[in-house]
Amino acid sequence: MAADRERGATRRGAGRTVAYAACGAVLLAGCASMPDSGDLRGVESTPRQETQVRVFAMPPHEDASSSEIVSGFLEALTSDDPDYEIARKYLTKEASDKWQPLLSTTVLADGPGADVERVGGREETDNLSYTLTGTKVALVDAQQSYAPAGGDYSEPMHLIRDKKTKQWRIDIPPRGVVMGKSDFQRNYMSVDKYYFATNTTLGTSPHTAAVADPVYVRRNVDPMTQMVRSLLTGPTSWLNPVVRSSFPTGTALRKGVTALTPDDQNRLTVQLNDKAARVGLTQCKEMAAQLLFTLQNLTPTVDEVELRSDGRQLCSLTEESAEAVAARGSVERADYLYFLNAEHRLVRLPAATSDTEPDPVPGALGDGDVQLKSVAVSRDEDMAAGVGLDGKNLYVGALVSGGPLGEPELSSAGPTAEQRLSAPSWDAQGDLWVADRNPGNPRLLLLEEGVGEPMVVKTPPGLEGRIESVKVAADGVRIALVVKQGEKSSLLIGRIERSQDGKAEEPSSVSVHELRSATPELEEVSAMSWAGDSRLVVVGREKGGVQNMRYVQVDGSTPEGPAPAALSGVKEITASEDARLPLVGYSEDGIVRLPSGAQWQKVVTDGAAPVYPG
Structure with missing residues (x-):
């Protein structure tokens, strides 16, 4: 020094x-x-x-x-x-x-x-x-x-x-x-703390969505206690409008508690002040789930959390029980990997296997007459949406045998295929998002449950450029947009807000707020996908550089760990929030995947548009 x-x-x-x-x-x-x-x-x-x-x-x-x-x-x-x-x-x-x-x-x-x-x-x-x-x-x-x-x-x-x-x-x-x-x-590390999404339900599931809120803490200065204090303080201001904490206002560590350490059974006992003394069992378990999700992101050595206040136990929660309280995208494993075959029909492979022989999906998108350019599959894997080969029409169909395919749910009037509809994306509520790239009327659109009259999503007034691609996070409150302006394109992360009219449960409007760059060093972003609760995988290049693939955090920082193995000629990329599933790309070699600890492996030569559910 x-x-x-x-x-x-x-x-x-x-x-x-x-x-x-x-x-x-x-x-x-x-x-x-x-x-x-x-x-x-x-x-x-x-x-x-x-x-x-x-x-x-x-x-x-x-x-x-x-x-x-x-x-x-x-x-x-x-x-x-x-x-x-x-x-x-x-x-x-x-x-x-x-x-x-x-x-x-x-x-x-x-x-x-x-x-x-x-x-x-x-x-x-x-x-x-x-x-x-x-x-x-x-x-x-x-x-x-x-x-x-x-x-x-x-x-x-x-x-x-x-x-x-x-x-x-x-x-x-x-x-x-x-x-x-x-x-x-050397001094700091990024850790996700967790809160719960508001105005968002996970389709037909009663679970609420756990939302990651990344913060930086000093890695050698009792990071466990730092993270608990940070969690109790509340979400960061950027995320605060769309999440809630189950900890009562004013909850803090009990006076005199200066350090937290799990016991030899991997149980962490957290002594809280009297603000938490009167919470009910349901609320207490939500509080414990927030702590467990947060601390497991920091270290795998915490299997159980016990909360105490006013000299008595409030509740305890194990890792297995926490998953019944709220859902995280990073632990929701997809059943299948989907992509388009040589005939531009939707096919699928079991996601967690090394199979290379895909099967057509059940329903009209797998065996019908419509040829597709891009696709998206709902997170429950019951529905799929596809954009026609010319980019003009959006089709939605059920993944059931004999399921019909009706008229397009949406059409674009853009002059070319690249100036029409983007690849669609399903959110956690079962709603479908797509960008119309028509230069004469560029819009970000949402179709509730994938059907009906498209809703125009309000975007920040200062948004410059045209939205090229859309990916909604598994938590349903964050959205990743590739925005192109001139020859440059960047990856922006926005906050999704849904307002209600007070007369019905359905939102009366949807808007995206406070877009911020996740790739400040890149001049061009050509493909991206969510790859964790607060991480994305991006294909792009820096000014004067060549195309490369990297992981980025939603806050624009670079996560620890190695970048994905190099892959030439990448056209599309998909990842699951569940890191146990392989990264999958569409390159000059066709559909390829990257199992953990291995090199890229060819799946099929004549495929395109790979996607995991979402």
């Missing part, structure tokens, strides 16, 4: 590894060389380390120079000090009292540079002003919500030298915490 002498200097990764070994698992600021004086040009961002490596900073030593104070403070921000107590030792008492490190975390492409403003030609006076600089990558707010960011970072920082002790201290620190991207990746 030495200071950069020059911005953009070559990283000394090998030297750092030796330094880590020399210092053991605990890293000390003293292990890195510090300039005794002069202009501090930057603080190098630490290369990413294994998760078991813990980083601790050292407090300022006696008679530390101003540049050492700046460097030591910035290093302390990247350490695993739970309450930033070491970082505070670099501040004056007044500054420490006012500084709020949890207010935000600014992520820069590299570690922050620090430029001193010299006064009267002297390098050191009793007052020194620094400017922290860099290129912004992202911002994590006080709710721990990640958002991509861009542009220059410039933040003032001021030091004074105490008249009595003659020690330098920072009296004006930067807002929140600032660090380089590699330090952020």
